[in-house]
Amino acid sequence: MPLSVKNLTYVYNPGTPFESKALNDITLTIEDGEFVGIIGHTGSGKSTFIQHLNALIKPTSGSVYVDGEDINESKNKAALRRRVGLVFQYPEYQLFEETVFKDVCFGPSNLGLSADEVKTSAERALETVGLKSDVWEQSPFELSGGQKRRVAIAGVLAMHPEVLILDEPAAGLDPVGRSEILGIVKRIHDGGTTVIMVSHSMDDVARLCSRVIVLEKGSAVLDGPIREVFRHADALQKMGLRLPQAAALTRALNEKGFDLPDEIFTVEALSKALLQKLLTR
């Protein structure tokens, strides 16, 4: 089920003194099974962009197509939102029920499923995100930041989306929490779901994504496989973005004559290349 945007432009508060163009003429397609990272400086339009992909925001001009259908013309937006699940930047905006279990049941209970099917979907989703049954009856608001994120992800997964969009899923978590959440997202992608992830971390994007889209002042200025986009180190730097740490270190070492391969973006790849160099000296 491909997702496409064509000449997508969005203006907040048009015709008022607060008018601001958040997205500027974006055209691109995301195919089945991709793991796409969306990066860009704060205010570059990342959250505004992804909210268009499941019709939470309607374009000022241009169109969004899900499986070839213009989602803003669709009579059944609810069905499209089920297929394209969005986890918000702040999980507090998404959670609202008294208990974790009720919260995760909310989505599937609106799909016309039997009570048993709703329960099974919620249980499976909670298991996928690693939330044990001892927290299912707690209020989601009493949980830690990382656990709230998991509940928010489970609530979307319980509807079995074909595309999962996450807005900064690891932001504000400690290193263990980050790697747990990202491990969950990776497993969901490995299971066949298309994943679109907004992230401030070049390292996370380099490690997980196959493609990266760079937004700058509302325009998609770079879009391609990791190795192609991160080749533009100077352009990225001008936008206030850095290379993944391993790529930056590789560049610095090569400037000192190390002669490492250009396409190193992760700590794992760098340590392998360095070991190989040391062992063959």
Ligand SMILES: Nc1ncnc2c1ncn2[C@@H]1O[C@H](COP(=O)(O)OP(=O)(O)OP(=O)(O)O)[C@@H](O)[C@H]1O
């Ligand atoms: N509700 C709103 N009303 C008016 N302007 C908004 C609103 N939400 C966002 N904007 C503006 O639109 C632009 C894009 O914002 P957006 O939140 O999409 O950026 P972002 O890339 O997600 O930023 P961040 O990295 O901080 O989350 C910014 O200039 C922002 O100030």
Ligand SMILES: [Mg+2]
């Ligand atoms: Mg944002």
